[in-house]
Amino acid sequence: xxxxxxxxxxxxxxxxxxxxxxxxxxxxxxxxxxxxxxxxxxxxxxxxxxxxxxxxxxxxxxxxxxxxxxxxxxxxxxxxxxxxxxxxxxxxxxxxxxxxxxxxxxxxxxxxxxx
Amino acid sequence: xxxxxxxxxxxxxxxxxxxxxxxxxxxxxxxxxxxxxxxxxxxxxxxxxxxxxxxxxxxxxxxxxxxxxxxxxxxxxxxxxxxxxxxxxxxxxxxxxxxxxxxxxxxxxxxxx
Numbered sequence: 001x002x003x004x005x006x007x008x009x010x011x012x013x014x015x016x017x018x019x020x021x022x023x024x025x026x027x028x029x030x031x032x033x034x035x036x037x038x039x040x041x042x043x044x045x046x047x048x049x050x051x052x053x054x055x056x057x058x059x060x061x062x063x064x065x066x067x068x069x070x071x072x073x074x075x076x077x078x079x080x081x082x083x084x085x086x087x088x089x090x091x092x093x094x095x096x097x098x099x100x101x102x103x104x105x106x107x108x109x110x111x112x113x114x115x
Numbered sequence: 116x117x118x119x120x121x122x123x124x125x126x127x128x129x130x131x132x133x134x135x136x137x138x139x140x141x142x143x144x145x146x147x148x149x150x151x152x153x154x155x156x157x158x159x160x161x162x163x164x165x166x167x168x169x170x171x172x173x174x175x176x177x178x179x180x181x182x183x184x185x186x187x188x189x190x191x192x193x194x195x196x197x198x199x200x201x202x203x204x205x206x207x208x209x210x211x212x213x214x215x216x217x218x219x220x221x222x223x224x225x226x227x228x
Contacts, residue, residue, distance in 0.1 A: 042220040104216050106158030
């Protein structure tokens with residue numbers, strides 16, 4: 001596709017269930033970010049993948065959160081035993097790994113509601 | 116040192132006025148400073164960006180001013196329009212080490228008709 005694709009666009013889940021959020025980056029982009037955005041709030045960094053390097057997981061809020069990126073392309077963010085405070089929009093972004101002028105392209109996000 | 120501090124948190128400007136959003140950073144390795152614009156229900160999108168070898172960059176009604184010595188940069192929106200109402204994020208990237216785009220906390224701009 002032409003842009004970053006995230007699925008599902010909306011997800012309602014019961015507290016305690018596990019969820020998987022998917023991100024399809026722009027083809028050829030080696031950098032991939034996950035952010036979380038609560039209603040009316042800023043972008044909370046979660047995790048960053050860059051090529052074959054070990055990911056920067058410093059933003060993951062707890063061990064219930066994990067992410068992987070298979071084959072340097074598609075990424076999946078998994079939240080185990082979801083809690084109500086996990087409700088937010090989860091945004092994925094990708095970019096080329098080049099020096100300077102590195103524009104990050106964002107997907108539309110997945111709106112997660114934990115009930 | 117990886118933080119980018121953004122202010123104000125929210126801003127109301129009358130149509131035709133100038134909107135000014137400020138950001139400051141500590142990491143001197145940052146050398147790429149983009150601004151992103153986000154409309155409700157959408158992901159952020161790149162608006163304008165600057166490198167530290169220039170002090171100002173203008174694209175239409177949007178201008179970035181950059182002060183390298185003060186480690187500050189700002190976004191000016193001239194002749195603000197209601198369609199500019201959105202959340203604006205500044206960001207910074209260091210092209211050394213483990214490159215990662217670091218975002219400010221965002222400014223919600225409302226331009227009143």
